[in-house]
Amino acid sequence: MDKVALLLLVQEKLKAEFGGGFISSELMADYPVFVLNRDIICDAVRFLYNDEELSFQFLTNLAGLHYPDNKGQELGVMYQLHNLRKNYRIRLKVFFNINEPDVPSITPVFKGANWMERQEFDFFGINFTGHPNLKRILNMDDMTYYPMRKEFPLEDGTREDKDDTMFGR
C-alpha cells in the first residue's frame, strides 16, 4: 500500500472511531502524520494496536516537541508506530498547553514506552498521567528545570567571552 492510501485508510478509521479527537493529517516526506487530541492518545494507540487490518504493534520512537510560538499548543509529543508484518509506518502527534502538560501515558499498551516517556518528562516536563514510575532518568533528580525546552540556553548565558551571533547559534 502506498503512503497516500495508508494515510487515507488510517484517517478514515481514526475519524470513525474518535470523531472530534482527530484533528488533522499530513504526508511528511515518507510518513503519514496524524495530529490527535491529547486526551484520546492512549485509546487511539490501543485502537491502532488492536485493529486487525492496521495492527500497529511496535512502538518505534517517542519524542517531545516544544514550539514556544504556538500559544496554547507549546508542547507536544510525537509517537512513531510500525506494523512489522506489512511494514506500515505512521507518526502520531499531540499538542497541548505548556501550563497543563498532561498527556495520558501509553505504557498500558506498550511496556517499552516506560523509559521513553520518562526521558521526555525529564527533558520537557511532560506529565504522562498513569505512568507507573514517572521520575527523571538521565538528569540528576534534584534538577529544577527541563533542559530541552527552547528557553534554556545551551551554555551559561552570563559568559561574555563567547560571541555566537556570527555562528547563528
Added chain:
Amino acid sequence: MKNTNTNLIEKEYTTLNLGPTHPATHGIFQNVLKMDGEIIVEAESTVGYIHRAFEKIAEHRNYYQITTLTDRLNYCSSPINNMGWHMAVEKLFNIEVPKRAQYLRIIIMELSRIADHLICNSVIGVDTGALTVYFYIFQLRERIYELFEEICGARLTTNIGRVGGMERDFSPKVWNILDTILKEVPKGLKEFEKLLVRNRIFMDRTIGCGPISAEMALQYSFTGPNLRAAGVDYDVRVMNPYSSYEEFDFTVPVGTNGDTYDRFMVREEEMWQSMSIIKQAMEKIKKEPASVFNANVPDFVLPPKEEVYNNMEALIYHFKIVMGEANVPKGEIYHAVEGGNGELGFYIISEGGRAPYRMHIRRPCFIYYQAYTEMIKGCLLSDAILTMSSMNVIAGELDA
C-alpha cells in the same frame, strides 16, 4: 548447632549495588539488586551517568558538526552511526548518492558491524571465564580499525564519510588491508567458534540464561540481534533498505529462545553474512565508474585544498561550508539504519535554520535496556552479568 525452627529466623533480603563502576558491567551502569541469597528478587537500574545532552547540542550545531556527536553513541561501531546521520541529512536535502559511494559505505558499515559483534561475543566469553578468546579476537578487530584509520585517520570516533558520500576515495592500501581482512577474519572466526560454540561449559552456562520471549521483546520495542534471537526477523536493512541493501543477497539469522546463547549465535551468523555482503559489494564496485566517491553537493563537499589556497571562489565556498551556510529545506524526516544493536533512527525537524530545530535519536540500547530488570528477576547474580553483556548494552548509546 542447627536451628530447626525456621519460624524463628526472619526472612531478610540483602541489598546489593551492582555498579555504577563494576568491572563486570563493562561500562557505567548501576543496578540496585534485592537479593535472596544468590537469587535476584528485584532490581532497579539507574542510568544517565555519562549523559552528554547530544540532542540539546545538536540544536546548536550545523548539520556536518553533528556527525562527531553520533560517533560517541555506540562507540563499538561508530561508522554505522556516522553513515546513519549522513543518510538522514541526505534524505532531508534530497541528495542522491552515487552507487559506488553507496557500496563503499556498505563495506565500511558491514566491517564495523563485524567489529561490534566481535567485541560483544568475545565479552560473553570473558564473562563465562574464557578470557583467551577475547585476546584472539582483538587481532581481528585491530585489522578493521587499521582500515578505518587508513580511510579517515581515526580509529574509534571515526567521523567517517560526508554528507553526499565519502570524504575521499579508498586508497590502494585500503584495498590491500581489505584483502587481508577477507583472508584473516573467516579464519579467526572459525577458530573463535571452535573454542566456544560447541563448548560444553559455554553451552551449559549460556543456554537458558536471561531469556526473553518474542512477545515481550516486541512489547519492549527490542530491535537488532536481541529481537532476532527471540525469533522475530526484523532487520531494517531488509524491511526499509537504504544505501542499496536491496541489491544484496544475505539471510537474516533468527534464534528461538531469546537467551544468551541465541543472542551469541545470531551475532556470530550475522558476521558471516556481513563478510558475504562485503564480498558482494567489492564485486559490484568493479562495475561502477572508478574514483566516484561522493555526490559533490556544494553545501557539504569541501573543494580540493590546492584550489582553496589559490582560487578566490574555492576559498569562499570552503568558508561558507565550514560556517554551515547551507540552504536547509524545511521538513521533518526520520531515517533508520541497522546499527550494531538494532534500529538506530534519526528524527530531524528542520525549520530552515543552520541547525536542526529538533533532533531526536532512537537509541536501541536505551529502549531495550529497560527490560533488563525484568529479564534478570529470579536469576542468579552471575547470570545477570552474562545477560547484560550478551545484550550488548553500550553506555554511550544508552545515555546519549
